[in-house]
Amino acid sequence: MRYAFFPGCVLEGAAKENYIATTAVAKALGIELVEIPGWTCCGASHVQDVNDLAATAINARNIALAEQMGLPLLTVCNTCTLMLRKAKTKLDNGQKDQVNGILAKAGIKYEGTSEITHLLWVLIRDYGLNKLQGLIKRPLIGLKVAGYYGCHILRPPAVMDFEDHANPQSLENLIRAIGAKPVDFAAKLKCCGFHATYTAEPDVIRITGETNQSAAEAGADCIVTPCPLCQMSLDMNQTEGQTAVGCKQEMPVLHLAQLVGLALGLSPEELGINMLIAGRELIKARIS
Amino acid sequence: MRKITYKIERFDGVNNFVQEYSFPYQPGKTILWGLITIKDSLDPTLAFTAACRSAVCGACAVRVNGQAVLACETPLDAILERFGDTLTIAPIQNFKVIRDLVVDWEPQAARLAEAKTWLQPRDEFDARKGCRQTAADFKKINTQAACILCGSCASECSKLSANDQDFLEPFTYSKVWKFVADTRDKSAAERIQAIQDKGLWKCMHCAECITKCPKGLAPGEDIARLRQLSIKMGYTGNPGARHALSFVKDIEDTGRLNEAKLQVRTIGLISSIAKFPMALRLLRRGKLNPFHFPGKVKGHEQIQAILKAVRESEK
Ligand code: SF4
Ligand code: SF4
Ligand code: FES
Numbered sequence: 001m002r003y004a005f006f007p008g009c010v011l012e013g014a015a016k017e018n019y020i021a022t023t024a025v026a027k028a029l030g031i032e033l034v035e036i037p038g039w040t041c042c043g044a045s046h047v048q049d050v051n052d053l054a055a056t057a058i059n060a061r062n063i064a065l066a067e068q069m070g071l072p073l074l075t076v077c078n079t080c081t082l083m084l085r086k087a088k089t090k091l092d093n094g095q096k097d098q099v100n101g102i103l104a105k106a107g108i109k110y111e112g113t114s115e116i117t118h119l120l121w122v123l124i125r126d127y128g129l130n131k132l133q134g135l136i137k138r139p140l141i142g143l144k145v146a147g148y149y150g151c152h153i154l155r156p157p158a159v160m161d162f163e164d165h166a167n168p169q170s171l172e173n174l175i176r177a178i179g180a181k182p183v184d185f186a187a188k189l190k191c192c193g194f195h196a197t198y199t200a201e202p203d204v205i206r207i208t209g210e211t212n213q214s215a216a217e218a219g220a221d222c223i224v225t226p227c228p229l230c231q232m233s234l235d236m237n238q239t240e241g242q243t244a245v246g247c248k249q250e251m252p253v254l255h256l257a258q259l260v261g262l263a264l265g266l267s268p269e270e271l272g273i274n275m276l277i278a279g280r281e282l283i284k285a286r287i288s
Numbered sequence: 289m290r291k292i293t294y295k296i297e298r299f300d301g302v303n304n305f306v307q308e309y310s311f312p313y314q315p316g317k318t319i320l321w322g323l324i325t326i327k328d329s330l331d332p333t334l335a336f337t338a339a340c341r342s343a344v345c346g347a348c349a350v351r352v353n354g355q356a357v358l359a360c361e362t363p364l365d366a367i368l369e370r371f372g373d374t375l376t377i378a379p380i381q382n383f384k385v386i387r388d389l390v391v392d393w394e395p396q397a398a399r400l401a402e403a404k405t406w407l408q409p410r411d412e413f414d415a416r417k418g419c420r421q422t423a424a425d426f427k428k429i430n431t432q433a434a435c436i437l438c439g440s441c442a443s444e445c446s447k448l449s450a451n452d453q454d455f456l457e458p459f460t461y462s463k464v465w466k467f468v469a470d471t472r473d474k475s476a477a478e479r480i481q482a483i484q485d486k487g488l489w490k491c492m493h494c495a496e497c498i499t500k501c502p503k504g505l506a507p508g509e510d511i512a513r514l515r516q517l518s519i520k521m522g523y524t525g526n527p528g529a530r531h532a533l534s535f536v537k538d539i540e541d542t543g544r545l546n547e548a549k550l551q552v553r554t555i556g557l558i559s560s561i562a563k564f565p566m567a568l569r570l571l572r573r574g575k576l577n578p579f580h581f582p583g584k585v586k587g588h589e590q591i592q593a594i595l596k597a598v599r600e601s602e603k
């Protein structure tokens with residue numbers, strides 16, 4: 001299994017641990033990730049606020065680079081996945097000629113031959129949870145995990161059509177497959193507010209506090225999310241969030257690849273667990 | 289016999305309580321059919337609103353297991369398949385509840401009126417000549433014109449749920465955009481100016497509104513359209529616009545983001561320093577490297593050619 005890997009800016013910056021974990025997990029599973037040479041920022045749900053066509057065109061280039069490699073494009077970020085898929089949806093539904101006119105100035109062409117997928121979907125649809133189960137070395141028996149989807153892996157469903165947006169089950173199925181126990185919690189489909197970090201900060205802090213509290217009240221030992229931006233929002237704001245909602249319980253927030261990596265028997269160091277802000281020691285104690 | 293159960297979040301004017309009703313399943317029905325069945329055969333005191341029963345009046349929006357839907361057009365079978373035979377039915381969120389599933393639209397109507405969401409005809413029109421536009425011009429605002437004011441988008445809006453004092457209902461932004469883009473309207477500039485301090489940059493991009501709208505509107509995307517136009521009109525002095533412009537600049541300069549610069553450009557150096565505790569936490573865990581300046585990506589000249597071509601195509 002080979003994919004054109006689109007790490008996204010946040011894996012180069014504030015979520016390096018997810019780069020480390022994703023690479024380690026892919027290696028352990030025998031999934032080959034070939035980083036796309038020359039990929040650029042997907043626009044992070046902001047560029048369309050300046051210029052919609054620019055957002056589509058830069059992502060048409062990103063996708064075209066994967067097409068040149070003859071591989072499906074894999075990301076590990078909800079927002080990257082949405083931005084790329086949104087561009088692809090527009091290109092495949094009438095905007096292709098217009099945008100190819102623009103790409104021609106740069107000597108590239110969008111064909112429409114590469115799918116855009118996310119690590120979570122790959123593990124479930126391409127790799128298969130049975131196969132994954134066969135490789136588990138450290139079944140996380142008894143670990144109660146709150147699966148937090150984040151908006152952009154589900155919404156809008158016209159672009160993100162992997163599963164039912166109102167009752168998704170992929171995270172729960174994955175959590176079960178690695179031996180842990182999914183917990184149902186009220187905030188499972190909520191927004192982390194990341195994209196309004198600078199413009200609505202008090203709201204963002206409170207809603208992240210509410211989400212962590214909701215997981216704590218449901219008895220979760222940790223949260224897992226397929227989105228590094230959600231992870232950052234829930235992890236980085238934790239102290240302020242706790243104060244805002246009056247909940248003192250520390251809540252580790254793991255990247256998807258970190259949780260899978262722990263079950264595959266990788267060490268916390270190999271998965272960048274040390275770079276989490278909240279709950280590092282809780283997780284280490286729980287698996288030792 | 290298969291039974292369906294609705295657990296309804298009720299309110300009698302003083303107390304909130306949950307009441308369970310079970311009734312026999314019938315195939316091919318809607319959520320609204322269940323409510324009517326309860327009112328007709330089990331409990332005439334249950335209050336809900338519905339008029340057209342054909343997804344036109346917008347009166348029947350309710351939350352089913354936490355998701356706003358139009359009761360009259362939502363097939364019961366599909367929902368039962370999704371959630372099983374017991375459903376929780378609640379009034380839509382972010383509205384004041386009058387009784388049971390009935391909400392008060394008065395405050396929202398007043399907020400909508402503040403945004404002056406009615407046509408301000410151009411001076412060339414008058415009562416005799418009317419106010420015509422071409423079919424092609426109407427097509428540009430056709431989608432937004434289809435809003436039935438059901439409130440589903442407002443019910444699930446992440447920003448509105450967090451704080452409605454500095455944000456409007458998503459449908460209001462769609463209506464403002466509709467008039468901004470309407471060739472018969474003369475007040476686009478005033479409308480853009482007025483929306484600046486009405487939460488324009490506070491939308492969280494959660495896409496709940498786009499997901500929940502039964503009429504195919506995308507208020508979140510209309511917000512993006514309003515933002516684009518306001519940047520074009522020169523409203524760039526706020527953190528939201530600065531943040532968005534900063535992304536474009538980083539992509540054009542190197543292809544990738546520079547997180548340290550991003551923060552300073554968005555909120556300014558002084559506020560960045562005020563964020564010190566958070567930054568320190570990131571630094572300490574090795575997540576933020578102030579000395580990381582991403583070099584230009586391979587094929588960077590392609591990006592510049594693309595962005596230049598985009599600008600030229602829009603001249
Ligand atoms: S995308 Fe924006 S307007 Fe739409 S529901 Fe989310 S926060 Fe509200
Ligand atoms: S925009 Fe859609 S969901 Fe919102 S009030 Fe109008 S019709 Fe209902
Ligand atoms: S009853 Fe009119 S929209 Fe449902």
